[in-house]
Amino acid sequence: MPELLPNTDQAYPPVADNVPISPGAILLGEALAMRLNTGDILNLRFFGGELESYRGEYIVAGPGGIILGHHARLKQAEALAAPEAAARGIPPGQLTDYFVPTLD
């Protein structure tokens, strides 16, 4: 199938996909590292079309991307997630909130 629009960016050398550590690099605390990883997992799920039912809501998730609560208001989502997290032994510092955007 022919291309609809030509791509004009192809004549440049490749850039490594991984990110080299720059002089401003820092060490991450354990809780932040866990939250960032959870955020990455939710991002991958969102862009994979797995979070469509949460559009316009905040998700509060624990390590591994497990969804513990969700609501259109962040405070309510946190309130719903808190007892679920406690029951699973997940400390509050390991919880990530993630807003699932609405469609354009």
Next chain:
Amino acid sequence: MARVRLRVDDFNPLAAPLFSLFDPRSGAAEQLPILRLATTVLFGPDPASRLRDDRLEKGALIDTGAWVSVVKKDTWEQLESSGLVDHLERRAADQSVIGGTTSIGGQRLPFTFGRIWMAVIDTGVATPGVLPRRANRLPAVPVLCQLLQEEETVLKRPILLGLHRGVLDGRQLRRVPVPLQVTPHERSDVGPRYGQQWWLQDEG
């Protein structure tokens, strides 16, 4: 030179694509991506360099078409409860405090001004189950923000990083053309799929 790689996110859902183009003359078809420039920010001044960074984080979009940064109501209220928001007053010529509204996605929304320290970071290609141990970080700077006073669902991320008085000041925003490539973790940064990588870096 400190620098962070920005992510290119595609907001066109795989399950229900919003924009499919077809050229009836040539038969060419294409599902258009909705690309947005994304990153992660940490809040508050930078800790001492020997300490591990454990600040609160949020996803953000970079929008050079926004004249200043914008923060969702739920988000700045959460930051305020942690003492991370300095409220500022907008004053008229007679020194009376006045409000304002801003237009976002066709909605007019009331706002007040605030100042929030933010540091932009990147942790490389996302790998589920593998915790990032290090991150590239640009030093935290005070960011002038419009703090939205009403709940809305227009913003795609809790923070919109605008053109002025924020994380872009004194820095270079670079778009690097790269060969088209599809990687196993492409959805964590679809930029290379569309021939581009983005960087934000300190000058020098």
